[in-house]
Amino acid sequence: MASEGDWTCDANDAVQITLVQPGEQKPKTLSSFHPQFTYPIFGDDETIFGYKGLIIRLRFAAHDLRPHIHISYDEKFKTVGDTSAVDLIKTLSPFIPEVWLTRTDDRRYEKVKPPTPTASQYSIVGYATTYRWWFYQRDSPEKGTVTNDPFPGPEIRPAQLPARLRIAQFLILPPHQGSGHGTHLYTTIHTACFNDSTIVELTVEDPNEAFDALRDTADFHILRPEFLKHNVNINPDPYAELSKKQRPRRVPTSALIPTKLLHDIRSTYKIASTQFAHVLEMFLLGEIPTKNRHAGGANMSRLLVKKYNATDPNERRYYWWRMLVKQRLFKRSRDILIQLEMSDRIEKLEETVTNVEEGYEALIKVFTAREEALMAKQEESGESPETAVLEDSVASSSDSSTRDQRTKRKFTVEDEDEEEEGESEVSKRPKV
Secondary structure, eight states, X not given: OOXXXXXXXXXXXXXXXXXXXXXXXXXXXXXXXXXXXOHXXXXXXXXXESEESOEEEEEEETTTOOEEEEEEOSEEOOOBTTBOOOOHHHHHGGXXXXXGGSOOOOOOOEEOOOSSTTSOSEEOOEEEEEEEEEOOOOSOSSOOXXXXXXXXXXXXXXXXXXXXEEEEEEEEOGGXXXXXXXXXXXXXXXXXXXXXXXXXXXEESSOOHHHHHHHHHHHHHHXXXXXXXXXXXXXXXXXXXXXXXXXXXXXXXXXXXXXXXXXXXXXXXXXXXHHHHHHHHHHHHHHSOXXXXXXXXXXXXXXXXXXXXXXXXXXXXXXXXXXXXXXXXXXXXXXXXXXXXXXXXXXXXXXXXXXXXXXXXXXXXXXHHHHHHHHHHHHHHOOOHHHHHHTOOOOGGGOHHHHHHHHHHXXXXXXXXXXXXXXXXXXXXXXX
16 A cells, blocks of 8 residues: 555645636636645644645635635545545535535626626725724722612613724735735724724734734834824933932833823823833834944943943933833743743843844834835825825735744743733744
């Protein structure tokens, strides 16, 4: 009998996804690609046993994603005892609707030139799903009082209660990635959240690295004008009015940055606290001259010796920036870090801060390039900044180096999106 390896193929290579439109004689292919992962269907190994030359063609109507499937292979493994080829129909059926064998028809969303007059002019670019997550907040610190209100009370609709809005799914189809559609979609969701008085925060469920990069640059674009408006920066001399004996041992956060103002900005724009911290750290890092940062060749040995006593105020800002990031990371991963020896704990934090900084530097570079492209586009067309943002073709989320840097941050120290929830490690595959 032939070895098992001869009858095993890679599921990601075997599956071909195609977006089509109705044509004169047969469907017209708009784009074709292989999936990035298939483990939910074919298991963690992402392999299919029992076929040679297997091709699973998944065709979707570009305007409504109605599916059609076609399976072909050169040879199928003959059952021997308990060993048999994977039943593809049985395996795929939980993931494909009952109409999966119907032909792709013209049922009447990026606009494309239709191959026939009756074909839809639009192609679905992507989608996102959200749900409301009830948020409890006390109106006042006063103790509750007993009243004789009638029962049952007035009708209360869930949509009228304070809630967090959580993005559960966010997908831009591969052919349309890198064209600014992701930023446009995320910004639209944030705008709807901002205008809804019942929404307290916009959060994300289990984001992957690519979405993290997209979200960071989009939120940075939203918050940066507000930071500049209020001249937000790190105070290089937080101990200026204190004697050496009075100086606290902890990081003087409230003396370094305007915490009350930042809290108000975060609440106004409804950004989750951890996400807001990421954007703020990135902004504060960008306000420090490049020559005083690690990326610009800053003398890290001298910084460790001089600390907040450095002569250059920008060196002091950079020192305090690293301390603020370390403080946040320690709070987030305290349960893990306190189990380490002090020397290992310090080394781990130093390593993580460096990785975080590298990730921010990559994002700042992408954002700067994006802003320059937007400014050039505005000058040419005379359009408003908001319009230019939505039509921006610079894809920050598609920058591979940015995703790699963000991955470093997540693998080094846990730094999940929500303060209340977390995972022990980052999933090995994207889940968007």
